Amino acid sequence: MTEPRTPRPADLCVEPAFLPPLTTRPLASPIYLSSVYACDDTVQADRILGGQEPGYVYARDGHPNAALLADRCRRLHGAGAAWVCSSGMSALSAVLLARCTPQDTVLASTRLYGKSLALLDREFSRLGGKCLTVDLHDEGAYVAALAARPKLVVLETITNPLLRVADLERIAELAHAAGAEVVVDNTFAGPTLVRPLERGADFVLESITKIMNGHSDVVLGMVAAKSADLPRLGAVISTWGLAAAPFDCWLALRGLGTLALRADESARQALAAAELLAGSPVCEAVHYPGLPGHPDHEIARRLLDGTPPTGPFPAGAMVTFTLRGGTPAAEAFIRGSDIPFCPSLADLGTTLSHPATTSHRALSPADQASQGIFGGTIRLSVGIESTTHTATRLTAGLTAIQS
Numbered sequence: 001m002t003e004p005r006t007p008r009p010a011d012l013c014v015e016p017a018f019l020p021p022l023t024t025r026p027l028a029s030p031i032y033l034s035s036v037y038a039c040d041d042t043v044q045a046d047r048i049l050g051g052q053e054p055g056y057v058y059a060r061d062g063h064p065n066a067a068l069l070a071d072r073c074r075r076l077h078g079a080g081a082a083w084v085c086s087s088g089m090s091a092l093s094a095v096l097l098a099r100c101t102p103q104d105t106v107l108a109s110t111r112l113y114g115k116s117l118a119l120l121d122r123e124f125s126r127l128g129g130k131c132l133t134v135d136l137h138d139e140g141a142y143v144a145a146l147a148a149r150p151k152l153v154v155l156e157t158i159t160n161p162l163l164r165v166a167d168l169e170r171i172a173e174l175a176h177a178a179g180a181e182v183v184v185d186n187t188f189a190g191p192t193l194v195r196p197l198e199r200g201a202d203f204v205l206e207s208i209t210k211i212m213n214g215h216s217d218v219v220l221g222m223v224a225a226k227s228a229d230l231p232r233l234g235a236v237i238s239t240w241g242l243a244a245a246p247f248d249c250w251l252a253l254r255g256l257g258t259l260a261l262r263a264d265e266s267a268r269q270a271l272a273a274a275e276l277l278a279g280s281p282v283c284e285a286v287h288y289p290g291l292p293g294h295p296d297h298e299i300a301r302r303l304l305d306g307t308p309p310t311g312p313f314p315a316g317a318m319v320t321f322t323l324r325g326g327t328p329a330a331e332a333f334i335r336g337s338d339i340p341f342c343p344s345l346a347d348l349g350t351t352l353s354h355p356a357t358t359s360h361r362a363l364s365p366a367d368q369a370s371q372g373i374f375g376g377t378i379r380l381s382v383g384i385e386s387t388t389h390t391a392t393r394l395t396a397g398l399t400a401i402q403s
């Protein structure tokens, strides 16, 4: 058998697609879709897989797009280390699996995102762990709960849907005195409003799906740690299969480019929307931490760097309000305003959600009411449209109720 002078198409077409060496660097990052990387020899493979040499072998363990996004998240949060995961939920799973054993107790805020509570309570308990919940605005109850010696205290900086703001520094101080680590879900605030690791948290996680990416085209999460020395987190992400895909990481890095612009503008628009709604006779209540009437207004000013020193200030893109007239009023508002009804948040455009039938549907009407959620409650995620456009749509929604 002689070697053919030119390879057959069948052989040529399956040759590895190694890039030619580049003499200049692309300014926009390439997308490394490769699931696997070719090693020079066994020595190199051994050193990379053993962690003695940087490099990539298998994409579930790491790839350039995840590394680039994770490093940007690390710097955004002033963290020692950060990792990207396939979703916000997998970021919380990663912290739980890396830090807890089946003997451990976690103490969670009663106001946590529903799926997070389901993970800590229903799923973690199946592995033998225990989850207690507490109202973190009740310091006596919180101190009493810390007597159970939890391994982790899990909370959100701004909660859904009433936008309660945690007194993070105080909560962390008490947790640390009791030997617990503090895990903060910062999804609603984002790193431009608050960097929880600088306020006492040991871990911060975010659903990149929301304001970090900001374009509703990616599901992704991140976790960042104060400590630079937590090798178990990376191992957990690879072994439990929580890794993020290259294209999603690439999209999220692109979305992050405008994070500060989007976050500032949508918060400015949200304050204007909250003020408009607060002036309407059909609104029974408006919840916005930047408004002086909000129960956590002063905590928000401290935590979210509110300026000026007194009065209203932009405190994030979420505004929740309760209409007089219950669910029929909410339905009239949704139809009249023509704002998309989407049970997620932080798109470029304004969207709204109805907590009673979406995020909080698992709660009984009595439990919903005890959390301040009624048929007439709507949560707005304010986007970056002009103030007049938003005001026109809100007014159309309010008018639709009255007519």
Ligand SMILES: *Cc1c(COP(=O)(O)O)cnc(C)c1O
Binding pocket: 087, 088, 089, 090, 113, 116, 156, 185, 187, 188, 207, 208, 209, 210, 219, 220, 221
């Ligand atoms: C959306 C969300 C999550 C979960 O993130 P996914 O990316 O959907 O898995 C967790 N916490 C909060 C506060 C969220 O809004």
